[in-house]
Amino acid sequence: MKNITLDVSKAVQFLAEGTVKAYEPKVKAAQEALENGTCPGNDFLGWLHLPSSVTPEFMREIQDCADTLRAECEVVVVAGIGGSYLGARAVIEALGNSFAWLVADKSNPTILFAGNNIGEDYLAELTEYLKGKKFGVINISKSGTTTETALTFRLLKKQCEEQRGKEAAKKVIVAVTDATKGAARAAADKEGYKTFVIPDNVGGRFSVLTPVGLLPIACAGFDITKLIAGAVDMEHACGKDVPFEENPAAVYAAVRNGLYDQAGKKIEIMVNYQPKLHYMSEWWKQLYGESEGKDGKGIFPASCDFTTDLHSMGQWIQQGERSIYETVISIEKPNRELLFPNDEENLDGLNFLAGKRVDEVNKMAELGTRLAHVDGGVPNIRISVPELNEYYLGQLIYFFEIACGISGNVLGVNPFNQPGVEAYKKNMFALLDKPGYEAESKAIKERLEKEK
Numbered sequence: 178m179k180n181i182t183l184d185v186s187k188a189v190q191f192l193a194e195g196t197v198k199a200y201e202p203k204v205k206a207a208q209e210a211l212e213n214g215t216c217p218g219n220d221f222l223g224w225l226h227l228p229s230s231v232t233p234e235f236m237r238e239i240q241d242c243a244d245t246l247r248a249e250c251e252v253v254v255v256a257g258i259g260g261s262y263l264g265a266r267a268v269i270e271a272l273g274n275s276f277a278w279l280v281a282d283k284s285n286p287t288i289l290f291a292g293n294n295i296g297e298d299y300l301a302e303l304t305e306y307l308k309g310k311k312f313g314v315i316n317i318s319k320s321g322t323t324t325e326t327a328l329t330f331r332l333l334k335k336q337c338e339e340q341r342g343k344e345a346a347k348k349v350i351v352a353v354t355d356a357t358k359g360a361a362r363a364a365a366d367k368e369g370y371k372t373f374v375i376p377d378n379v380g381g382r383f384s385v386l387t388p389v390g391l392l393p394i395a396c397a398g399f400d401i402t403k404l405i406a407g408a409v410d411m412e413h414a415c416g417k418d419v420p421f422e423e424n425p426a427a428v429y430a431a432v433r434n435g436l437y438d439q440a441g442k443k444i445e446i447m448v449n450y451q452p453k454l455h456y457m458s459e460w461w462k463q464l465y466g467e468s469e470g471k472d473g474k475g476i477f478p479a480s481c482d483f484t485t486d487l488h489s490m491g492q493w494i495q496q497g498e499r500s501i502y503e504t505v506i507s508i509e510k511p512n513r514e515l516l517f518p519n520d521e522e523n524l525d526g527l528n529f530l531a532g533k534r535v536d537e538v539n540k541m542a543e544l545g546t547r548l549a550h551v552d553g554g555v556p557n558i559r560i561s562v563p564e565l566n567e568y569y570l571g572q573l574i575y576f577f578e579i580a581c582g583i584s585g586n587v588l589g590v591n592p593f594n595q596p597g598v599e600a601y602k603k604n605m606f607a608l609l610d611k612p613g614y615e616a617e618s619k620a621i622k623e624r625l626e627k628e629k
């Protein structure tokens with residue numbers, strides 16, 4: 178079986194000779210510290226050897242639960258936000274039909290995502306759509322107290338119970354949460370829902386290979402054993418004893434730190450040429466953004482879907498401030514085949530493409546863009562993925578996780594906390610007069626009064 182491969186040749190040309198190699202000791206030290214548990218945030222290292230420690234029994238338990246939901250539900254709503262949402266959506270959208278919700282063959286339940294915003298229209302339209310439908314809910318929250326998810330779950334639980342009856346609803350509501358703490362755990366214990374535990378030592382953004390991601394992915398009909406198999410193989414390919422040059426995670430971590438430190442590249446744009454990978458970039462943005470953006474430091478993770486965004490962001494990338502670099506996820510072989518037809522009249526002048534696969538044009542767009550952007554001063558990292566399937570997504574996920582752990586340590590931050598996210602929550606609770614926030618409520622209201 179091939180592995181995903183990393184090509185940094187068009188990025189290192191923007192660095193002085195020997196720069197990447199000079200990061201080797203720091204990268205090695207970071208990886209040792211992860212392995213030995215001596216790095217900052219060392220109580221959140223449960224993801225490091227998670228793929229290779231998953232047991233067949235555990236996979237069976239997840240699959241059995243998914244099979245129950247698949248048998249009982251035409252729609253499964255996955256309620257969660259951030260790390261309790263993005264990984265599952267990334268994999269499901271990458272593997273699913275681009276028009277899944279319109280496809281008549283309903284051998285799989287429709288998977289919907291909620292609990293990731295507080296849009297009243299969104300929630301009203303969701304509950305309206307679910308009226309009269311046989312739906313189930315996977316309520317995912319590590320803390321069990323996240324407002325967006327808890328609020329959505331309250332609505333969905335009520336509706337599910339009203340439509341199915343309280344007893345029948347229990348069979349199709351599953352909680353993935355903390356072992357003991359939080360509102361999601363309390364509701365699950367009281368009602369007797371099936372539950373899965375998010376291990377304490379696995380942070381939300383590193384949790385896609387736990388039931389957080391595996392249960393929704395299995396519900397959608399995808400093979401979670403292949404996903405884990407890919408992750409296990411990448412765990413080995415990026416092991417701490419693999420020589421630096423042969424370890425893709427070590428090289429990626431070194432190059433991005435080099436570009437940031439030595440070449441003033443403060444923004445990394447994750448690029449795909451397959452719209453199905455849009456949420457893969459969203460997942461990656463949280464992984465790297467929450468892990469590295471702190472202490473006044475960190476590369477800003479952005480994303481573009483090409484060629485779509487070449488017609489909106491292409492100008493900026495080609496000629497705007499030279500503070501960016503690109504990392505391209507390139508799928509070597511599409512799963513489907515479509516040839517351009519010949520047209521007698523050739524009014525569009527496209528007969529030169531007749532008989533060619535659509536992907537041939539896409540690949541030339543990718544190569545042409547790479548050359549143009551590199552010429553324009555944008556370093557280019559390329560991750561080549563042999564095929565878009567469960568196995569290679571498993572590889573990609575673990576590759577980004579381990580590279581993130583290494584990169585954050587090289588940067589000199591704790592990659593496993595996210596203290597900054599609390600600031601908006603504190604203000605929101607104060608503004609909503611949440612019990613326990615009386616002093617903050619008073620202070621924020623006085624401040625707003627003054628700012629009027």
Ligand SMILES: O=P(O)(O)OC[C@H]1O[C@](O)(CO)[C@@H](O)[C@@H]1O
Pocket residue numbers: 258259260261317318319320321322323326381382467595598
């Ligand atoms: O799983 P939870 O606890 O609901 O958290 C969801 C997300 O919210 C955050 O805690 C940020 O507030 C993320 O780190 C996390 O992935």
